[in-house]
Amino acid sequence: MTKTISLGHRLRYPITIVKIIKSPGDEIKKQDPLMQYSFKWMETVGDHIRGDTWQEERVTIADWDSPVDGEIRQWRIKEGEVITADCPCLVVQETCSHEIQFQGLCAICGKDMTEVNWASESRDTERAPINMTHDQTSLTVSEVQAQRAEQELQRRLLRQRKLSLVVDLDQTIIHACIEPTIGEWQRDPNNPNYESVKEVKSFQLNDDAPRGLASGCWYYIKLRPGLEEFLRKIADKYELHVYTMGTRAYALNIAKLVDPEQKLFGNRVISRDENGSMTAKSLQRLFPVSTDMVVIIDDRADVWPRNRPNLIKVVPYDFFKGIGDINSSFLPKREDFLAPPPAAALPAPTNNGQPQSKNDTGVATDDKAEKPSALEELVNMSGADNPALTQRQIEQQARELEKQIKDRPLLHLQEQIDKEDEEAEKTTPEAVSGGERPSSPPHQRHHLLLDDDRELHFLEKHLTGLHEAYYREYDRAVSTNPSAVPDVGRVLDSLKSRVLRGTKLVLSGLVPIGMDVRKSELGLQVANFGAELRDRVSRDITHLVVSSARPRTQKVRQAAKFSSIKIVTQEWLLESLTQWKRLDETPYLVDIHPADHEPGDIDEDEENLLPPDLEDGQMSPVDALKTFNWGAADEELDEFLASPSDDEDDEDQDGASTDRDTANGDGENGEISRKRKHVDDDDESAASETENADDNSSSLSKKQRLARERPGSSLRAEYHADADTSLPTPQVTGDEGETSVSNGGSRPIEQTVAADMADDDDSLDIDEDELEADLIAEFEAEEREEQEQQQRTEDQQREEG
Template sequence: MSEIPIKPPQIPNLVIKQITWHVKLNEFIEEGHDLCTLICDVPESSSSLLSQIIHMPVYKTKTFKIKSTASGSLYVLNSAEEAQQTSILCKIRQKTLPNFSIGADSIDKCKHEMEFGGMCAFCGYRSNENEQADIEKLHCGVTGRNLKFNEDLAVALEHKKKQKLLKEKKLLLVLDLDHTLLHTIKGSSAKPNIHQINIDGIVFSTRLRPHLDFFLENLKDKYEFFVYTKGSRKYAHQMMKLIDPHKEYFGERLISQDDEPGESGKSLKILLPKDNTMVLILDDTHEVWPDSPNLVIADRFWYFYDELSDIDKKIMGENDHLLYFMKDLLANIHDSFYMQETADVKNILKQIQGNVLLGAKIAFSGMIPIDIQPEMHPLWQAAERYGAICQREVTEETTHLISDGSLTKKFKQAKRMNIPVLHRTWLSLSVSYWYWLPESQFTLENINNLDIRSLLPTSLMRQLSIGSPVPSKSHTSGESESDSDSDLIDSKSDSSSSSNKNMADCAREVNSTSIDSKENKQEKGAVKRANASQIPKPAKKVKFQDNSELKI
């Protein structure tokens, strides 16, 4: 450890009159930091006329600003007299490795900035219970459950993290495991495409959510993934092995119940103590994230669940496509974030949400019980949150009627006015996918033949049908069915990367660009309204960017 003295300006016969310090004793300073202002009397050069006349040196008062020439902690600050005598202003102890001899000496100087299980991680000092309560220690990043930092260090680490993300053009994405990325039950199951694992002698069956690989592969350059689960670490590790066997997506970024025992909710504070402008959460339960504006709620993924209605069977389990649509949403948010100067994902999220159903004017028939206020119904509220306008009555402007099929006044009115009458699935699914789904399949006549897979790019559909044998249905489009056989051989021999490329090619625009000007929004709404009134229309009119692949 070296000490560096800071000296006053090297001028002979300098008289220091006053020192104004801008720093404090023991403060850590960087090189070039302003230390103090010196007011000194400086002798005029002897050749000056006045000094020649009076035969004495003539002094002139000058002000100097002294800057640090080294970084370290200040440990001597001299007054003007002391500085005059010793010609040293202050001493800086250069910050190298701290002194780690275990003794009272080093403990006094350590500031205990990092704490591991109640001990200072630098010097090993064991703080007692009372002291712990004084300074609130913060977590930052996934650094193990017992590691805590004081505020300065946590903020510094957070800042560093942010800079790294900005440099890599990434955002953070916190993912939940159960019901969001996968579904696990105790015991074994005869269902296809499941993984059976054994944890401490108990058998679990797990099904990964469809499109999970696609989701991770396509977002890995835009997001840094974290897994944040309320399951145990052992369980979470097993799940991570299934999701990410080569640790290319998640690495070690896992927070489990073991990391914060006793906490019932989840909090972003464990990751980022102060700043949540660059982090998104994908979770199925909003209760565990109290008031988090960063949360995107994912519909629960159920696979090992047999008591499903016919409609639910078409949109859940094997036919769950949430992650496919979430990929587009998250990619959009990422792009908007890096298009703006000072962006905040929370605002972007809000804007996109308000744009999803913008322009739709929705009326309900037979959906809302008569004894509650329509405005309080969850469907109504969801529709409004996503930008739609809900109406109590069917009017000229109504674009959609959500109906249960009973022959109500509104139903007849809508039929007469040629307003599309849709099943509630259209609304709930559009809301959970953050995507204005084409109405054609959701009309009450077509709802029984609903096949969401036809909305996906063909290549992805093939992937799916290879991964999971699709029960043949009469209405599935002929081409994709017949092609899947020949494709089987191809994609098996292909490397996975090429098939992924194929998927990326088919990237489709959802929500189009999210942050449009207001006029654009209006226009878009108008277009969508026009589309909506052309019901029923064939599925091929779904807007895809890459038409060549998708015209069926």
């Protein structure tokens, strides 16, 4: 195989080719000198101690050594040529291309590929970086060899008119748990779950993984209903591969249960031990060049970030209630989870006796645990070559398995059901009337485990339809281009997008608060199936999908005003996505509460008042209020309304002064005891009138002084929207005009202000008649003075004339 060799990046360019040592046809070995080159550089010379130095140009001649073994076929440079940057210089016929390597050795010539020397800039292991075998991570091939292998695989599949199908295990085709209760129920024919667990298979996992209490325990495996027939039919149209995040020992044991004769999967099993990542799956692990003929079935879409177009997401198989995926410690937590509610409410699993909380999607969570996004977990947890991370994940899985053995959640759930049955028996007519009870205790009427899953029935239809659509497309393409291979991802997307095409959906109570609904797992699925996802209820919406647990939300009240909007539970959406068919909404319609039809009870924005979207960088006018301290404002308002008025404060001060004057024997000043008393007595002395006038003047001065000293209120702050915003200021909803008072009631602000103004008028303590008379007298006096001044001026002018 010929290979073009470059000069490399380590030379001190520009260089000049001085002499070519080896000629075309010569055999060469690694580190043999092939040619000589020269380069110029500057040397500092002189007396370094005294600082008397200068730069002088030097010319150095060096050898360029061979980085490979082989035979020279062609030189692409010549003597005397000046080269300024790295470029191809030599074509060599290699003795071995090292395209297939195993455990650091070339599988063809046996040389050590990990050897590094100064003549080469890279390791030979980089020449075969692709691992595309299921069970050997040490066997790698070059990109050219991988392309050959995939092209051969495609030709074989096209001849057989098949596609490749990658199958996940846990909660896709099987459900696993290790709780010993399952074995006890299998041995007890009188247990209500006996019929459900009869078909549960089991094995002991013997590997080197440290599991503590879980080491050597029994794994109980429930195959999804109809799995045997499903795999038998699908194997005629697809070549099956297993891809699981469990260990290889676990995957091989499951494969033996599912395919005991190894006719379906063969040795095409890949586990986390061979995966390139501990948290994400990738088709490039098996199909590094092209995924045009590969389909995936998995209950998790978030672990296939680079291959979503090839994925058919299935409803998780949850036979063992509350167990989940026993290998979930190696996967990011689910962002959201759309599943139908159970037929009967089951008691929530507990955590050390305390019930766990559930988020909006119905998944039990820890109240104290913060839930990072799937992307953050993939970033934080990625890296299969991190031994510390792998060890932490293994230890976490061991703790979860031990907890399952110790807590026995299935047993506790069944005991809760039995207890409810006993309570129900006490309310029967026989028990109430005191009749005789049967001699033997009755069997429990309800059982925990149900085996009514029908997912594989619909999945078989989807895969069969996809296979037919793909080869119809292939037949059309090959008639004009024999080498054409359609992309199964585009065909699959075309089939999905027809399901909900033309619908406009709004989701309510199905996505956790704070998550972008369009980036959530549910939002991505809805968009993939052709629906248009909206954030707000409006007249053109076709469906409002709500959680069965929360049928009365603000969006439900808004949608109830429009008869054209179908308000359905999430079961309608789930079944439509499962069956790939838009189902009739009638069985899934939500019963609207009568109060939700009353427009007066709806506190909502007017229709189309706000634009559907903001421009990039545009801010809402209410954003400025997000930093406003409403708590401090409420406290200030309460303090202002509950505090005594300024007049009362002054009254207290004057009363204190009066008491002091009385104690000193000053009876004249003691008569002035209340500031709000009107001066109505005409018999009061002039001295008393003067004192009252002084009091009125001091009252006004005191109010002005207190007003100046009062700190500024944040309630008086004004907030203005940006000039470029298109959003109007929110309108008053009807509650802003009321303010609470100290006695617990409420009155309008206008009345409060008017009452305060009346108090201020009273506090002036002035008789209106006297004030009017004084003003008239003052006006007349000023008028007489002006007339006298004018008369004196005229007399003076006459005398001078």
